[in-house]
């Protein structure tokens with residue numbers, strides 16, 4: 001797929017995201033995901049300081065113009081961003097027209113503490129939560145230890161949120177397999193269990209081969225899971241950064257993708273362009289193959305995501321049913 005130079009002009013959203021007509025209203029996520037249109041969404045993390053917050057708002061306002069289905073805000077490892085996640089998610093609700101999802105993990109929290117955060121989310125008007133277990137406090141590769149009065153698996157957090165009521169609940173899924181799982185079939189069964197517990201959609205870890213998402217979708221369907229599984233896309237803008245993220249997340253960085261950066265590693269502009277091209281190809285294959293939407297890991301920046309989005313919009317057949 002050819003790559004055109006970035007411009008500031010982006011086409012009007014059509015049959016993608018909130019279908020271009022919902023600005024000014026905040027439709028329910030359950031309805032958005034259930035109406036058969038393809039979602040487009042963006043993930044952000046809570047900023048650490050005032051400068052980082054400016055960068056985040058800049059990205060948010062630029063991406064808001066694309067009329068996404070929703071934006072999601074992460075919950076820092078070990079629950080370290082609890083207050084910032086609540087604050088930034090409720091600020092986005094107040095200052096924009098965006099539908100928000102707040103992430104929540106079980107790490108280091110008792111049931112009562114989780115109830116408190118859920119109450120804070122409800123009080124802030126947050127209606128959508130991504131229910132996660134979280135990584136072990138010692139990092140990937142160390143043993144998971146639940147809080148003595150806490151939860152052991154994300155499925156229990158889905159149950160807690162559904163018992164509380166009033167939330168549309170999403171969960172995580174893993175095209176390359178969760179690092180602690182013994183098999184891809186185990187992952188598929190876990191996903192089906194989460195749906196039975198009340199989850200309405202899943203968002204995947206980032207990955208680089210469309211075949212990995214198709215395999216997950218088919219295994220999940222065979223296990224009885226038919227909720228939307230939205231592919232998570234990380235546009236590559238720096239090879240070393242992505243290799244590090246992939247290592248930290250237990251994601252495979254395929255040799256054929258790495259090979260496409262050979263010879264241009266020292267040219268940041270060329271790396272960016274190649275990264276956008278690769279992400280565009282991945283998104284196009286996924287949409288062609290029936291993916292229910294795309295969730296972009298923005299790293300709190302908008303440019304690469306907007307370029308991928310613009311490339312997709314120039315192929316309208318991809319984004320219509």
Ligand SMILES: Cc1cc2nc3c(=O)[nH]c(=O)nc-3n(C[C@H](O)[C@H](O)[C@H](O)COP(=O)(O)OP(=O)(O)OC[C@H]3O[C@@H](n4cnc5c(N)ncnc54)[C@H](O)[C@@H]3O)c2cc1C
Nearest residue numbers: 074075077103132133134153154172178180181203204205
């Ligand atoms: C879209 C997305 C967003 C994320 N956002 C955040 C975030 O904001 N903050 C953060 O800290 N982390 C985040 N993560 C990382 C996530 O918390 C980790 O990947 C974590 O290791 C797994 O979380 P989970 O919700 O899938 O856990 P679980 O569903 O509990 O699965 C964890 C492991 O336990 C196994 N398992 C699950 N249920 C059972 C059961 N009943 N019996 C036996 N085994 C079981 C699973 O197969 C898997 O191997 C995110 C991941 C994704 C994909």
